[in-house]
Amino acid sequence: MRSSRPPTMNDVAAAAGVGLKTVSRYVNGATNINQELSERIGAAIEALGYRHNLAAASIRPGRSSKVIGLIISDLANPYYSVLARSVERVCTEHGYLLMSASSEEDADRHRLLVDRLVAQRVDGLVVVPPRQATTAWATSTIVHVPMVLVDRPTGPLESVDVHTVLADNAGGATRATAAMLAAGARRVAFLGDSLELYTMRERLAGYHRALTEADLGGATGTGPIEPIVSDGAHSVEDAAAVVAGFLASGEVDAVFAANNRAAIGAMEAFATAGRRLPLVGFDDFEAAPLVTPAVSVVAQDVALMGRVAAETLLALIADEAGPPMTHTLDVRLELRGSER
Structure with a gap:
């Protein structure tokens, strides 16, 4: 187990079996150190988790x-x-x-x-x-x-x-999607950023839960609700392009925008097309209550x-x-x- 104190150059020197001056030269960028010694010092630094402290000279111990x-x-x-x-x-x-x-x-x-x-x-x-x-x-x-x-x-x-x-990302997404289903939408699209992001994965899980719960509850009366997922909206422009495609194809009748940039992109696509779809966004933003109709959101504190x-x-x-x-x-x- 590592010590509770940060490792020092003395610790690195002891672990690598070299002198303190050699370690000091290594961490300060010297290039004329024997390769074997350099490798031992590098391995000791990695094992100990040592970081060169740029501020050590200006702060007294314990301060x-x-x-x-x-x-x-x-x-x-x-x-x-x-x-x-x-x-x-x-x-x-x-x-x-x-x-x-x-x-x-x-x-x-x-x-x-x-x-x-x-x-x-x-x-x-x-x-x-x-x-x-x-x-x-x-x-x-x-x-x-x-x-x-x-x-x-x-x-x-x-x-x-x-x-x-x-934040309760999954719970908020479930409530947002359920609100549009309750208002009569059936083909609700998920519009979000990369699923590499934890928040997007959680919001997508909440979206799926809302579809499943509506289906189990017989809310639509027409069989299973198929998810429609777009996770490539990395920017406002990306989101606007995706929603423009939704409007052109007619495959979607509501949009859950999984972050504020996706919601703004959807609004831009609506303005360009001169028509809109039901929309709920995740994360509030300044313009959301100022447009007509005002944008419904899942608001985090x-x-x-x-x-x-x-x-x-x-x-x-x-x-x-x-x-x-x-x-x-x-x-x-x-x-x-x-x-x-």
Whole structure:
């Protein structure tokens, strides 16, 4: 079992069987080190989870940097802007500075950001994992740095033992789809982003559950309801193109837009075609209540999600948090008229 303290260069030197100066030269980029020694040092660094601490010289032992790191997926998405602002408010209230960065859904960039923030000796991390992350960055980081995952555990990280703050994605999707079925729709399409994303997989599961429950309940009276799934709406433009195809083919009579970009894309396609389909989106957005009819949505309390994540992290830093758990926050269905 690893020590509870971060490994040092002395630990690496001992594990590799080399001198401290050799390890120091290695981590500072020296290239004239014997290849066998380099390989031993590299293996020891990997085994110990050592990270070169760029800030060690400026912070005395036992002192806090009073800095929290936040890694989100997309700074351009208003959802993450609200999340970041909420985390920052909690940090400010407790005397911490927040350092924010975006992984842009790139696993390599994400891993680099984690390494750099840990090297800067942040006191903890709030992290939105990218869609294709492996467990390597998380399992090494949580040993030495308090961390909370937010919005998604994503992929293999679903098995990592760490505090996680999520929304009830499946439940919200079920309620949204059921609302359109109850209003008379039969061919409800799922319009979403890549199923590599945990949130999309959960929302698709909720969508399927609504179709199954309506079928079992005899809500349609015409036999099984077939799912219609599009998971290629990576942008507003992609979503608009998919919905334009739905309108042209006539195969769909309602749309469940599984994120705010998909809902906005659907609205653009409706405006271009001069006609619309029943629509419910997941995630509220500023323009949703301003159009006619106002867009019905599954609304998350994103500010609450950020606050819970930040407060949980601060409790971890203070060694006052309980064992790792998943905090699942409720969502609300706001029917404004577009579901009909």
